[in-house]
Amino acid sequence: MRRADRLFQIIQVLRRSSRPVTADAIAAELETSKRSIYRDIATLMSQRVPIRGEAGLGYVLEGGFDMPPLMLTSDEIEAAVLGAQWVASRGDPALSRAARDLIAKIAATVPERLRPVLMEPAVSGPPVWDDARKADALDMAQVRGWIHAGRKLRLHYADEQGRETVRIIWPCLIGYRDTTRLLVGWCETRDDFRTFRTDRVVSAEFLEDRYPGRPAVLRARWQAKMDAEKAAWIAAGKPAPGA
Numbered sequence: 001m002r003r004a005d006r007l008f009q010i011i012q013v014l015r016r017s018s019r020p021v022t023a024d025a026i027a028a029e030l031e032t033s034k035r036s037i038y039r040d041i042a043t044l045m046s047q048r049v050p051i052r053g054e055a056g057l058g059y060v061l062e063g064g065f066d067m068p069p070l071m072l073t074s075d076e077i078e079a080a081v082l083g084a085q086w087v088a089s090r091g092d093p094a095l096s097r098a099a100r101d102l103i104a105k106i107a108a109t110v111p112e113r114l115r116p117v118l119m120e121p122a123v124s125g126p127p128v129w130d131d132a133r134k135a136d137a138l139d140m141a142q143v144r145g146w147i148h149a150g151r152k153l154r155l156h157y158a159d160e161q162g163r164e165t166v167r168i169i170w171p172c173l174i175g176y177r178d179t180t181r182l183l184v185g186w187c188e189t190r191d192d193f194r195t196f197r198t199d200r201v202v203s204a205e206f207l208e209d210r211y212p213g214r215p216a217v218l219r220a221r222w223q224a225k226m227d228a229e230k231a232a233w234i235a236a237g238k239p240a241p242g243a
Contacts, residue, residue: 020058074117086125092140134199154205170211172218
């Protein structure tokens with residue numbers, strides 16, 4: 001790897017991490033020596049890249065540092081294409097359009113030498129047949145907006161047997177599967193987290209009431225619950241759900 005490329009990759013490593021990254025970890029990822037990383041960090045700092053930290057403790061890239069957004073490698077382009085293909089075929093209509101627009105924007109801005117990687121990718125996700133796709137019974141773009149705003153939803157929901165209930169939930173996450181979508185939220189009726197298939201929603205009311213706390217905190221609580229349940233299954237010698 002050329003030194004200029006390595007300097008760029010060091011910034012990328014630091015930018016995607018929210019915690020200090022040690023020189024050992026950077027050197028292992030970039031397949032170079034720790035001494036080279038120390039020299040490269042010093043070079044970047046001398047060029048006023050806002051890196052904070054020191055040898056032995058780790059380094060962080062301070063907020064506000066900007067780089068040209070489309071200095072992409074061929075691997076990064078293929079990763080973006082693969083992800084956008086998946087969203088275009090499995091996302092709700094608004095996200096599907098956004099994924100196709102993303103590919104078009106990347107195609108319009110990447111260097112000519114990298115355009116074949118985008119236009120003729122060597123990666124692809126499995127197809128989804130239209131007759132297997134389940135239709136959403138609510139506006140998923142608005143649901144995403146309500147999640148970002150931390151607002152409540154009132155769902156009229158039917159279970160597998162068609163029995164209907166009314167739930168007020170604090171939505172925090174949408175899960176996208178091949179043919180269905182799942183809405184995760186705190187259910188006021190059950191006083192616990194619940195998952196709802198969006199194709200089983202009979203109707204939904206988008207309430208103006210905000211739920212307490214931030215959506216990110218609610219997602220962290222849900223993830224901790226999922227991790228604890230998975231650990232309990234493994235401890236009991238059972239395969240974890242979804243394994």
